Amino acid sequence: NHIVVTGFGTSGNEAVLELIARGTDPREIVVIDPSEKALGDAEALGCNVLCGDSTRDRTLKDVAIHRARTLIVSAGRDDTSILITLTARHLAPRLPISIVVRNEDNELPARQAGATTVINPVSFAGLLLAGSTSGRHLADYMADLAASSGQVRLNQRPVMPQEIGGPLSGITTGLGVRIYRGERPIGFWEAESRSLQTGDVIIEIVEQAPPPSTNDPI
């Protein structure tokens, strides 16, 4: 039930730092990279490391990919990242795989290769830049939603039994913004959001708990 991070460049490094900031034990993280230098940085954070080529079955088997909780792929090159995704999907049919791609044309191939989440930093930056022209707080609010720092956090969770039949607007854990009913997204303004059903997945904005005091700077 570990997290495998393959590629420890800037994005991979940032992801690991954020996972640790969210309370993930670094010993539950396995970092794979062909560079000993990068692995030294990962080890310094307390992660497990493996020097190798993640496009090989062997490497992914060595980190027990079929038992992993999730895989983060950010190999620096889209072709490499997509091949890693294909390899991992073959070995672990149900594994959640998040991949970083740099080229918009590779977003669809990444999904076809089996990625469950595709992140394009450049494209996202463009969206945030454009958004910032209609309000200077928007990019900051987006960053707060995404980061463990700040005041709020975007959260995904299953509906709770006592919420069934009630409206999304009635949940008490946060501000409900969307339901996924199967794969179908339902907005807070839609009639179907007025009655939560068994199996619904809720996306909510939650007031952020202060970080655990053990992580506080001394």
Next chain:
Amino acid sequence: NHIVVTGFGTSGNEAVLELIARGTDPREIVVIDPSEKALGDAEALGCNVLCGDSTRDRTLKDVAIHRARTLIVSAGRDDTSILITLTARHLAPRLPISIVVRNEDNELPARQAGATTVINPVSFAGLLLAGSTSGRHLADYMADLAASSGQVRLNQRPVMPQEIGGPLSGITTGLGVRIYRGERPIGFWEAESRSLQTGDVIIEIVEQAPPPSTNDPI
């Protein structure tokens, strides 16, 4: 009242595409870049273009920076982008400036140089990657919030006179998530959000209007 985009690499290009997708007339966008090739792409989108070095006062004066609505800076190198920001801030003290930086260490200097919005694509990707491990819909919801495509949009607007005294939860234009009272952010759960005041700025999630039919693909 035009938008100046300096640097037409991938992020700048994406920002312009998104601005146009949001309904900005490309003739209101001025793109500055030292590369004629890049400017050709911008011209093909209908933008005004200027070949030049945006770190020079002269170049920014040539695009009437003091009358611009906003400036987007994505020069590809952090040092160049920060120098452009400093130059523009000097020429236009109240201009909103959004800047892309690649290195986390440069976020603070970018703000000190006068940027009103600082976007770090790599850092954001790390946040989204980490977030995706706790829910596979989270990155998609974030992308929907940021993009003109999809079902929702994050919106910033001033409080309306008829809303004064009422609660943030009572607004009817969208789902209110935060108030800025001066520079202070107030969350939807805070007591102060129960009475909107003159001058408040509201951050809300709005149901996305379908794009104008003139922009529909044929």
